[in-house]
Amino acid sequence: MAPHKSSSSSVPFTANSNNTMSDFQSEASDLLPSMSSNVAGEPSRTVKPQPKPDSMLKSFLAGGVGGVCVVLVGHPLDLIKVRMQTGVGGSVLGMFADTFRQHGIRGLYRGVSAPLIGVSPIFALSFWGYDVGQRFVRWSTGHEGELTLTHKCIAGGLSAIPTTIVMAPVERIKCLLQTSSAGQYKGFSDCAASVYRSGGVTSLYRGTILTLLRDGPGSVAWFGMYEFTKKAMMQAQGMEDTSQLSPIAVLTAGGLAGIANWSIAIPPDVLKSRFQSAPDGTYKNIADVYRQLVQKEGHGALFAGLRPAMLRAFPANAACFMGMEVARKALSFMD
Numbered sequence: 001m002a003p004h005k006s007s008s009s010s011v012p013f014t015a016n017s018n019n020t021m022s023d024f025q026s027e028a029s030d031l032l033p034s035m036s037s038n039v040a041g042e043p044s045r046t047v048k049p050q051p052k053p054d055s056m057l058k059s060f061l062a063g064g065v066g067g068v069c070v071v072l073v074g075h076p077l078d079l080i081k082v083r084m085q086t087g088v089g090g091s092v093l094g095m096f097a098d099t100f101r102q103h104g105i106r107g108l109y110r111g112v113s114a115p116l117i118g119v120s121p122i123f124a125l126s127f128w129g130y131d132v133g134q135r136f137v138r139w140s141t142g143h144e145g146e147l148t149l150t151h152k153c154i155a156g157g158l159s160a161i162p163t164t165i166v167m168a169p170v171e172r173i174k175c176l177l178q179t180s181s182a183g184q185y186k187g188f189s190d191c192a193a194s195v196y197r198s199g200g201v202t203s204l205y206r207g208t209i210l211t212l213l214r215d216g217p218g219s220v221a222w223f224g225m226y227e228f229t230k231k232a233m234m235q236a237q238g239m240e241d242t243s244q245l246s247p248i249a250v251l252t253a254g255g256l257a258g259i260a261n262w263s264i265a266i267p268p269d270v271l272k273s274r275f276q277s278a279p280d281g282t283y284k285n286i287a288d289v290y291r292q293l294v295q296k297e298g299h300g301a302l303f304a305g306l307r308p309a310m311l312r313a314f315p316a317n318a319a320c321f322m323g324m325e326v327a328r329k330a331l332s333f334m335d
């Protein structure tokens with residue numbers, strides 16, 4: 001049989017959605033459309049041939065590029081979000097202007113070393129985990145052909161498990177850097193070393209469950225919305241494949257994915273930021289973070305930072321998915 005060629009190499013943007021079948025499944029499904037009935041004369045199920053899956057290394061590398069894009073576009077607003085969540089008052093614009101006036105562009109990118117070092121692997125793991133998740137769903141359900149949106153949402157949720165292993169300590173250091181006074185830490189490694197010296201790995205991993213509570217549902221919404229929007233736009237334009245979508249369509253799907261993620265992620269994110277940036281001994285456990293927050297500041301405090309998070313969500317995630325798709329295309333020699 002002629003080698004099955006992925007459609008990704010001939011189109012501007014490669015969709016990630018249905019590239020996860022094993023080679024065996026992909027080749028087997030090639031045979032099926034030609035069979036219209038089985039031996040008993042009953043019509044047999046025909047399965048749309050699937051493109052060869054992308055290599056998982058390619059998903060990992062393309063996801064890493066997406067991560068760099070998300071940080072470069074989204075960091076200044078992320079900084080303001082964390083400050084608002086940890087008790088610094090003011091409007092988004094006011095805080096933006098004040099930071100810029102006092103510290104210039106460097107001030108807006110304060111603490112960027114942590115996400116730049118950490119976010120690339122996190123997004124690499126996220127896209128890799130999504131691929132693995134789709135393969136797992138296919139294997140556990142025996143589903144052939146294109147996965148449904150529900151399958152993809154489950155795969156998205158599963159992607160949060162490997163992601164959290166890196167995300168939790170990186171977020172801990174990022175929150176400390178973003179809320180510390182100027183000069184308290186020299187940078188990412190200084191802060192990480194100081195946390196490790198004072199409390200070991202346990203301290204570095206403070207906030208892991210809250211990170212998972214934020215990113216499990218968030219990833220379901222993130223990948224689900226990206227796939228849903230791409231498919232809707234593909235159908236609206238009478239296209240055969242999401243890989244035919246324009247850059248504007250990819251940017252729109254990515255931006256909406258970010259909005260979907262942050263529409264549900266803010267309350268656990270607030271609790272996580274509080275927990276991770278508080279001095280040792282402030283909280284007994286996660287429930288205590290919630291109790292103290294609601295008691296002192298009311299339920300509204302659970303939505304602190306919603307505005308900067310939402311302002312950041314669209315451009316940062318549009319850039320992320322665009323960077324990921326461009327990198328995937330550039331890495332098509334790995335197919």
Ligand SMILES: CC(=O)O[C@H](CC(=O)[O-])C[N+](C)(C)C
Nearest residue numbers: 126215218219222258261313
């Ligand atoms: C919290 C976070 O990193 O969310 C990602 C989107 C964003 O705006 O950074 C999504 N995901 C957790 C799936 C990587």
